Amino acid sequence: MELPELLDSYRKHLQALNRAPKTIRQYVQWVERFFDFAETIGVKSPADVAGAHLLAYQKHLANLINRNGRIHSIKVQNNHMIGIVMFLRYLCAEGILAHNPAQHVQYARVPERLPRDILSTAEIKKILRQPDVQTVMGYRDRTILEVFYSTGIRRQELLNLTMGDVNLESGLLTVREGKGGKDRVVPLGRIAGKYIETYVNGIRPTLAQIRTLDNQEKALFLSLRGRPLSKNALAERIDVYRRKANIPHPVSPHTFRHSCATHMIRNRANIRHVQEMLGHVNLNTTQQYLHLTITDLKEAHHRFHPREKDK
Structure with missing residues (x-):
């Protein structure tokens, strides 16, 4: 063949x-x-x-x-x-090849690098305040940022969200077809939940009405034209708010994911819970965030190292 x-x-x-x-x-x-x-x-x-x-x-x-x-x-x-x-x-x-020429392939060693795009809690709050919640698009964008930081979901996972994936009563989001095609349920924080509730009841209907050809659109987050939000438009909006917040380094949806995981572990969250929330198959992937809690390490060093007690 x-x-x-x-x-x-x-x-x-x-x-x-x-x-x-x-x-x-x-x-x-x-x-x-x-x-x-x-x-x-x-x-x-x-x-x-x-x-x-x-x-x-x-x-x-x-x-x-x-x-x-x-x-x-x-x-x-x-x-x-x-x-x-x-x-x-x-x-x-399949018997198409008599032997496998790739049987001795060795893969390059992957360096253990820490995520570099972690926002501090102060930076998170600063960027969250940038959308003008008095406008339709500003309220939608604030809701998106709140959901990213609250849940740590990936960009495509957020874009895939439908109205049926939100359970405000239970405070849960159903993430469908995440990485590897896997579904999972993640907790939705109290503040993010309030923003979604207002968005769903008061903002989204306005966006949905703009598109008269199809008022059955199921996507949770809609564009100004009433269509599902695109990944490019999402990236552009986040960059706008990064610049407004005077944050010098790049900020992406994954920045919120990294920051969410780091802040939770820093506040003593169980790493297994964080693993499940982020949808990591391998615990080693989640453990990278343990290395980022340098604040705790520095505090422990100051409290327990003998030399720190000398004057």
Whole structure:
């Protein structure tokens, strides 16, 4: 079979494994990029792939400049390699390849870096105050910021929220098709809940009426045209409020996620609870926030280090 046929078969295999559509597209794209590169070094088909070609591709990824003008992170480089390794493993399992040329692939060590975009509680309060809640769009934006900080949900998870996902009586949000296609329920804080309640009852109906063609729109957060809010529009609004708050470093939806987790752990939240709230499969992912509580560490050092008691 030719590569397009093999990729189509692989795509169906991933669908059978219930992989998320976005994940499937990404895996297939990684394979296509490898074979675009491999063709330049004489590889015509998967049967021609050898360990040396995979090593050459790994070196190529390590020096590849992305569209932002920077070299891809180690994690991204490894993800590209995982994509082709999984594809070759699949071909072996199907009997299309006699042996797996990727069996000895070694992934680059990922450096343990701490999130750098943590906002202080003072900065959070400052940016939350920037939307003009006397206007329709300002109230919507304040509600969005409150929800981000209260729940720590991801950008796409917020954009995916529908009216039916909000339970104000119980103070819960149902997050559908989160990372990895997983659903979860997260607590909605008291203040964020009040903002959502006012938004749902008084603000959203105004936005929904603007779109006369379809008044059955289920998305929770709507644009000025009454359509579901886009990720670009969301990013632009957050940057507007960052600038108004005079915060010098970039702020994104993930900034609120990192800040939410850090502040909760700093206030003695159980790390397992934070893990469940953020939707982390691996506890190690959540544990990165333990390293950010330097304030507590400094206090402990001051209280318990013998030298701190000397004058």
